[in-house]
Amino acid sequence: MDKKLQVDRLPRKLLNIINRFNEIDKKARNFGTDMVLHLSEIHLIEFIGDNAGLSISEIARKKNITKGAVSQTLIRLEGKGLVVKALNPENKSQAVISLTKKGWTAYCEHKKYHENINKIILSCIQGKSEEEINTIYTFLEQLENFI
Template sequence: MMNLNYEKQISELLLDTICKFDERDSKERNFGTDVNIHHSEIHMIKFIKENTNLHISAIARKLGITRGAVSQTINRLQKKGLITKEMNEVNNSKLVLKLTHKGESAYLNHENYHKQYEIRIKNILGNMRGGSEEVIYNFLREFNKEI
């Protein structure tokens, strides 16, 4: 059984890590483009890239957010030159969203950003005792369920 002081230290360290990550993640980044991109915008770019030929209503349904929220984000992305709206080839009354060259670049740089975190985590776990990965994974999975 873990001693109580160690549990408190883990709790404080985890909360501090979450706060640092949140602060870092909430900052705008350009992801290799000439415009700053918010967290919600880069994740919309990722969603559009990975779910082709969707219109605003379908995106809202799949993400479980309002059409208004999607429209606002889409309008910002369009003004920044990251996406375009094109007529759906099947249903000419619907506009589908596509990434521009700049949007593709932002997507690829965002993916690379995530890969850098994967490399950091792999290196940290590689320096730990065998079996630690499973304990950490199970702890984070359960903690994630709790919040």
């Protein structure tokens, strides 16, 4: 296949991949629990698991989202038994958020989900030379910077 045809096909191929990934990633899953979790919920669970003992304000600031968005998602997660609020032992006027046992299950299953994605990506570059891998990485890095 000539280079011009390959270059002309690249944007469509990339958009197809992005669209398919988004369709898969946006689907609600149970992540090892007895209820479905939406993308915003599992990503907040992941953030809390990676950053223990934060308040709602600290979570909002670090995730660069509103306190209202954090609060609404936390209310749903509390109702599902995945997170709990407790008084900060160092500041009794502040609540800190932590994962329950069920929350940790979802956290671990979400990590496995990402590990599976990593395996798929690594299998796609298996057998490629270091130069080819660097070219792919550089392309993705440049694309990320533009977006």
